[in-house]
Amino acid sequence: MSECCTDTQDQMTITDPTLSATDLNVAYEIRCLRQELGAMRDEFRQFQSELLSLRMSVSDCNDRMTKIENKVSDVERRFEEQSPASYDAIEATIAALKTQLNDRDQELLQNDLIIAGIPETKDENKFHTIKVLSTKLGVTVEDRDVVNIERIGGVRRGLIDGADSPSGELRARVIAVRLARRDVRDQLLRAARVRRGLTTADLNISAPPRRIYVNERLTQMNSKLFHSAREAGQRARYRYVWTKDGRIYARREDGVPAQRIRNDADLAQIFGSSRVR
Structure with missing residues (x-):
């Protein structure tokens, strides 16, 4: 505090040499207090201004919330009416x-088929399986006729390698086949209805015989x-x-x-x- 008022103290000493050292110190302290009070007043005014701004913002938010609540109440009322x-x-x-x-x-x-009953094995060749199946059904399926082949559904870990067991067969995922032409799909569906007794043994699959079902997706x-x-x-x-x-x-x-x-x-x-x- 004494440093902030050094100039003032020197001025008082020069202008009034008759004052005692005690009087000078008291006057110096009073002047420093006045300066600090002035600074505090300025800070308080700034704080009041910021507080007023905050109050206005809160008031504005309250007004908006009130409007929203009124709108919600109006919508609820109209809905109930x-x-x-x-x-x-x-x-x-x-x-x-x-x-x-x-x-x-x-x-x-409309060009898709679902084939169920074919065991799921690791590194299986689904395209080859579909070719063999179509041949057994008496329908010619060219490479260009097949758009996509995939197993659908979640992968059941531990069952793919165990597909040779009956439990593995029962839980094998179905095969979804998308064909380029609908007439090929319809031919396969008609042929599958004629040969309802088709099994995995007819496809030379090394697993216990099981019925194969061909349906539209x-x-x-x-x-x-x-x-x-x-x-x-x-x-x-x-x-x-x-x-x-x-x-x-x-x-x-x-x-x-x-x-x-x-x-x-x-x-x-x-x-x-x-x-x-």
């Missing part, structure tokens, strides 16, 4: 949109719906539940029209809600 018929209309619109999206996804799979939504339809059809004693061009059909017996199944509501209507799980 809607009639049940409006809810039904919204749900019907959502269901229709889901159906449209599912139909478009199914169209993208369905979307996840259609696959679940088809599975539910087959179970409900069995409980309702329907003779036929099948798919064609990605669509699901059911027929109770020969000579009666087929019924198309598009969604869960159709399941309940066709088979009865008590038979749908």
Whole structure:
């Protein structure tokens, strides 16, 4: 503190040499205190200004929150005022949109096949397997006819190498085949329906014989719906539940029209809600 007021102390000594040393020190301390008080006043004014700005910001935020709460309350009020018929209309619109999206996804799979029952082995040649299978079915499949072949589903560790065992076969992933032409896919489907008893032994696969199934590929939504339809059809004693061009059909017996199944509501209507799980 004494350093900040050195000039002032010297000035006092020069201008008034009659003052004692004690008086000079007291005057010096008083002047230093005044300077510090002035600096503190300036800092306090700045703090007051910043605090005022902060209060204004908080007030502005509160106003915005109040407006948002009012808007939310208004939306909730209008939503509650809607009639049940409006809810039904919204749900019907959502269901229709889901159906449209599912139909478009199914169209993208119109050249695809799913082959189940073929054991999964390490370093397997899936293309060779498909060629042998198509030959056994009596359908010529050229290299250019095959776009892609892959196993679908999560990899089950420890089962690929053990595919020679029955448990390994049962849990082998299905093979998805995408063909370049739809007519080739349809030929394979028709031939597979004729040769329903085709097994892995016919393909010279070194594993216990097992049935091979060739079906058209369905979307996840259609696959679940088809599975539910087959179970409900069995409980309702329907003779036929099948798919064609990605669509699901059911027929109770020969000579009666087929019924198309598009969604869960159709399941309940066709088979009865008590038979749908």
